[in-house]
Amino acid sequence: MAHDSIGYLGIDAGGSKTLVMIADRHGHLLGVGRAGPGNWESVGLDGALACYEQGVAEALRSAGMPRSRLAAAGYALAGVDWPSDERRLDGVVERLGIPGPRIIVNDTLAALRAGSRDGTGIVVICGTGSTVAGRSPDGSSFRTFGLGPLWGDHGGAGGLVVAALRALALHHYGRLPATGLAPRLLGALGAADVLELAERISREEIAQPGGELAHLVIAAAADGDAVACAIVREAGAELGANAAAVARRLGLHTSACEVVLAGGVLTAGCAPLLAAFAEALHQVAPQARPLVLASPPALGSVLLALDAAGLPADAAVRQRLAGEIRAWLA
CATH class of the missing domain: 3.30.420.40 (ATPase, nucleotide binding domain)
Incomplete structure (x- = not known):
């Protein structure tokens, strides 16, 4: 028609x-x-x-x-x-x-446009990796590099799995207590114990695990496993600190700015992670209001066209x- x-x-x-x-x-x-x-x-x-x-x-x-x-x-x-x-x-x-x-933006800022009322505020996307971006009412924008832990962007799904594998190794060495992460990860990867897992990964018989196993870490934290809770709390604190830094950079830290949360790690409802995120954020931006992205991210591009x-x-x-x-x- x-x-x-x-x-x-x-x-x-x-x-x-x-x-x-x-x-x-x-x-x-x-x-x-x-x-x-x-x-x-x-x-x-x-x-x-x-x-x-x-x-x-x-x-x-x-x-x-x-x-x-x-x-x-x-x-x-x-x-x-x-x-x-x-x-x-x-x-x-x-x-x-x-x-x-026309308006051209990185897809991160489009998620902010989709999730906030007027396209201003902060957006934190945490899927395989993580990135934080923001836009102020005067049109200024800023974002983290999104290049992983080496460049300061922690908390992604891949990072959760790396931390979980490290915890298994440290338990094997005697530095950490036993953790419910072990049966979850060993079962998913088809290894009898950590020794076998380390050998098979080192010999490339098993591919290096990535973010696809992050849900196991989140599930262990939801069950109250102390080691898993520590891992997700650290991730949440890093994400919250980056969100706070971007808010300060844009002068939003003294306002009740919206902080849009997107990506599988942040939308999984992991209470320890979200609590640590909010604590780190509110140390710098006490009035900031985190909210989970409820609209389709694709909405942002059309709203940008109307803005243009x-x-x-x-x-x-x-x-x-x-x-x-x-x-x-x-």
Whole structure:
């Protein structure tokens, strides 16, 4: 069905898939499109352009709308990690020929736009790795590097598993008490004991475990295992300290800023981790309000398009659009 509405385009391009959405200013989803991986660092600039174009073309067909009816665009793009990337990707999206103003951000800030009322505040994403970003009311933004523990970003799923394996080794050496992590990890990895596990990993008979086993650490902590609780509390404290640092950097630490929590580690409901996070955060930003991201992250790109057009969404528009995106994704 053809639409006479003006459309606002959002592209949410990640490392595994790309979602393209067109909505009107009232929060009605008009058209949707899908494409493959959109991170230019993996597929190259030409590959990223082809991916974006595929999704845009499908969304326009879905909406029954010509490109000329689009009025603005919001791009939430994986791979926009440094200032040079913003310039690089701006040249790529220019070639899409989308009329009107545009906003290009890293997908982390798009999650902040999806989760906070007005796109300001702090977002903490903790999945395989972790990163923290923020935006102040004056438009200033800042984020951590997201390059792992070596560069100060602790707390990711992979880090939880590394800490758990270290705990097993230290128990074997006699430095730590027994832990319920042992039967969980040994069972998942098919080893009889820690000695066998260490040997088989060192000989590459078993792949080095990664973040896919983090749920075992979280489950052990939920059961009250002291060693697992210490691991997740340390992760939560590191994440909270980084969130506090970003809040201070942006001058948000004295306000009741929203702190959006996203990613599997933070949304798993791990009470010791979340308590340690809040404690570290509130030492610096006592009024900050953590909240779990409840809206689809893809919502952020469309809200950015409305922002670019000078039409920031009110609560009703946000709720309607989030519901329609959620229904489409189901």
